[in-house]
Each structure stands twice: as structure tokens, then as C-alpha cells.
Amino acid sequence: MKALVFGGAGERSWDSVSDPGIAEPTDVIVKVDATTICGTDLHILKGDVPTVTEGRVLGHEAVGTVVETGAAVVGLKEGDRVLVPAITSCGRCAPCKQGMAAHCEAVGGIGWIFGHLIDGVQAEYARVPYAETSVHLLPEGASDEQVLFLSDILPTGYEIGVQNGGVGPGDTVAVVGAGPVGLATMMTGAIAGASRIIAVDLAASRLKHAEAFGATHTVLGGEGAEERIDEITGGEGVDVAIEAVGIPATFDLCTRIVKPGGTVANIGVHGAPTTLHLEDLWIKNITITTGLVSGSTVPTLLQLVRDGRIAPEKLGTHRFALGDIMDAYDVFAAADENDALKVVLTS
Numbered sequence: 001m002k003a004l005v006f007g008g009a010g011e012r013s014w015d016s017v018s019d020p021g022i023a024e025p026t027d028v029i030v031k032v033d034a035t036t037i038c039g040t041d042l043h044i045l046k047g048d049v050p051t052v053t054e055g056r057v058l059g060h061e062a063v064g065t066v067v068e069t070g071a072a073v074v075g076l077k078e079g080d081r082v083l084v085p086a087i088t089s090c091g092r093c094a095p096c097k098q099g100m101a102a103h104c105e106a107v108g109g110i111g112w113i114f115g116h117l118i119d120g121v122q123a124e125y126a127r128v129p130y131a132e133t134s135v136h137l138l139p140e141g142a143s144d145e146q147v148l149f150l151s152d153i154l155p156t157g158y159e160i161g162v163q164n165g166g167v168g169p170g171d172t173v174a175v176v177g178a179g180p181v182g183l184a185t186m187m188t189g190a191i192a193g194a195s196r197i198i199a200v201d202l203a204a205s206r207l208k209h210a211e212a213f214g215a216t217h218t219v220l221g222g223e224g225a226e227e228r229i230d231e232i233t234g235g236e237g238v239d240v241a242i243e244a245v246g247i248p249a250t251f252d253l254c255t256r257i258v259k260p261g262g263t264v265a266n267i268g269v270h271g272a273p274t275t276l277h278l279e280d281l282w283i284k285n286i287t288i289t290t291g292l293v294s295g296s297t298v299p300t301l302l303q304l305v306r307d308g309r310i311a312p313e314k315l316g317t318h319r320f321a322l323g324d325i326m327d328a329y330d331v332f333a334a335a336d337e338n339d340a341l342k343v344v345l346t347s
């Protein structure tokens with residue numbers, strides 16, 4: 001089969017590799033019908049993720065059709081259309097039983113194994129371990145594109161932003177960073193009942209998208225952003241400030257705009273230390289949360305898609321055939337230039 005193979009920092013190719021086969025009785029093999037590229041894949045290609053070794057097939061977001069099942073698989077059969085989520089859940093270990101598959105202990109102590117510790121889904125076929133406890137059957141009538149982004153960024157925004165932030169009806173929420181993850185956060189924050197959603201980004205092109213994802217206000221990031229948010233909230237601050245960039249400046253902004261008693265929910269992956277200004281924050285009665293997505297809300301999100309309450313397919317701005325994935329990477333890597341949110345690859 002063909003697959004997108006990591007060849008070390010800066011190196012990727014659309015190569016012929018061996019077809020995956022059943023290795024464990026709990027595996028299934030899926031034919032990949034739709035997949036996408038994540039910012040994390042770009043990090044891997046920069047050489048930022050040393051646990052990804054040369055020769056690894058990348059990708060951790062897919063919709064596929066089951067073509068083969070392991071001996072222990074009883075709840076899935078050939079022909080089933082499934083969402084393959086970024087996070088694998090063995091269903092047996094303590095973190096999985098607590099609904100925190102992010103820290104599943106079965107393979108390498110982390111739930112994110114596709115395109116990381118095992119071969120991923122940017123390929124014609126993929127081996128899916130612990131399939132019964134990991135994949136989700138597609139709702140009747142749902143298209144691949146409608147559910148594809150439920151493999152990673154929708155549950156990330158919902159679980160790590162909206163739920164960790166405790167967003168509830170009537171809340172004023174700021175989402176700092178209006179990339180795909182920030183936009184997914186806005187979409188699910190609106191469903192959770194936020195009455196005001198303030199999108200903050202340095203890029204006007206991203207803010208333009210934000211309104212279609214539920215933002216009620218947009219604020220250009222950088223200098224003046226804090227003052228502008230102050231104006232919008234009448235000096236009160238926001239109930240929930242969600243960080244969806246991953247740099248010190250935006251985390252710091254979140255701690256300054258949150259109101260007393262509010263919550264700062266960090267989603268961003270940080271590569272550098274951030275100063276926590278406890279000299280100002282100790283008196284604010286705030287909560288700060290962090291986390292890696294587990295995917296525990298995917299069933300809920302699938303219902304919301306089924307019933308037309310959310311339309312995650314809006315995140316797909318560029319479409320390619322799977323065989324043109326090298327071009328898709330070029331477009332996604334220059335997302336700003338191309339006004340790209342997510343690329344959709346279909347076989």
C-alpha cells in the first residue's frame with residue numbers, strides 16, 4: 001500500500017510500504033476513507049518529537065471502513081464505517097477506566113500512539129489496536145467529512161477547553177488563538193451555552209472565520225488586546241479564558257483577563273516555561289486547568305453531528321485525493337498564506 005512516511009527531520013514521502021496485518025486479537029484493519037493533517041504532524045516533521053522514529057507512517061485522525069477483524073473482536077465487522085480517534089483506549093487500565101485514555105498504559109503509557117509510537121492513518125490501510133474500545137461507529141447518514149474532525153480537534157476543544165473550563169449557560173468566554181483548535185473550542189463552547197465568545201488572534205484571516213464558529217466578538221491579539229477585552233466585559237473580565245496557542249504571552253493574557261472566581265483552561269502545547277504571576281493571582285480565586293485530550297466526549301459530539309447541532313466539516317477548507325497528500329502538506333504548512341484551516345484527504 002501507499003503511506004506518508006516520516007524520514008527524519010524535514011523528510012516525508014508518499015511511499016510504498018507493506019500492508020498492515022492483524023497483530024493482536026483486539027486489532028482491526030481499516031481502509032482509510034478520509035484523513036487529515038494536524039499541527040502535531042508539522043512538529044514531528046521539524047524533528048520536535050523525538051519519540052517518532054524514521055520510517056513511521058504519520059497521521060492520527062481518520063474515518064475508515066473495517067476490512068478485517070482480530071479473533072477477539074465481536075462488536076465490529078467487515079464493512080462497518082468507523083471514526084478512528086487520535087487517542088487509543090485499551091479500556092482496561094486505570095486511566096482508561098477513569099475516562100482518561102490520554103494516559104492509557106497499554107502502549108508506551110500514552111493514548112496518542114498513531115503516527116507516533118505505531119504506524120498512523122495517513123495511509124491506504126491502517127492497523128487499529130484495541131479497536132472495540134477505541135473506534136466509534138458512524139451515525140446513520142453521517143458523511144466522512146462531517147465526523148473526521150471528531151478524531152482530534154473537536155474533543156480537544158470540548159474536553160480541554162470547554163469542559164475543563166466549566167463553561168456553562170450565560171458565560172463570557174475568551175478563546176485566545178483561533179486556529180482549528182480554537183475554532184473547535186468556540187463551536188463547542190456555544191453548544192455549552194456561552195453567551196459571549198471573544199475570539200482573540202493575531203491573524204485577521206483567522207478572526208474572520210471565528211464568527212462562523214460562534215464568536216460574538218473578535219479581538220486582534222498582541223498589544224491592546226487586554227484593554228479591548230476589558231471594554232467588552234465592562235472591566236469585569238471573562239468567566240473562562242481558554243488558551244489555544246501554546247506560548248507564554250497568550251497564557252499570561254488568559255490569567256490577566258479572567259475574572260475573580262473564573263477559570264483559565266490551557267489547551268496549547270507549550271515548548272517553553274511560562275511565569276505564573278502568583279503575586280497577582282493568589283487573591284483571584286481562579287482555577288487553572290491543563291490536559292491532553294482523551295476523546296471521552298466523542299459519543300456526545302457524534303450525537304450533536306447526527307442531529308445537526310454542530311457542523312465540524314466547516315473546518316475543512318481544502319480537499320485533496322489521498323495520493324496528493326504531499327501537496328496537502330505543503331498547503332497546510334503554509335496555512336496563513338493559503339487561508340487554510342484543515343485539509344481533507346479522501347481515497
Ligand SMILES: NC(=O)c1ccc[n+]([C@@H]2O[C@H](COP(=O)([O-])OP(=O)(O)OC[C@H]3O[C@@H](n4cnc5c(N)ncnc54)[C@H](O)[C@@H]3O)[C@@H](O)[C@H]2O)c1
Pocket residue numbers: 039040153156160176177178179180181182200201202203206221222244245246249250266267268269270291292293
Ligand atoms: N491539549 C491537547 O490535547 C491538544 C490537542 C491538540 C492540539 N493542541 C494544541 O493546541 C494549540 C492550537 O492548535 P491549532 O492546531 O489550532 O494551532 P494553530 O497554530 O493552527 O493556531 C494557533 C493560532 O494562534 C494564533 N496566535 C499565535 N500567536 C498569538 C498571539 N500572541 N495572540 C493571539 N493569537 C496568536 C495564530 O495566529 C493561530 O491562528 C497548539 O499549541 C496545539 O499543539 C493541544
Ligand SMILES: [Zn+2]
Pocket residue numbers: 038039040060086152
Ligand atoms: Zn492532532
Ligand SMILES: [Zn+2]
Pocket residue numbers: 089090091092093094095096097101103104105106
Ligand atoms: Zn488503557
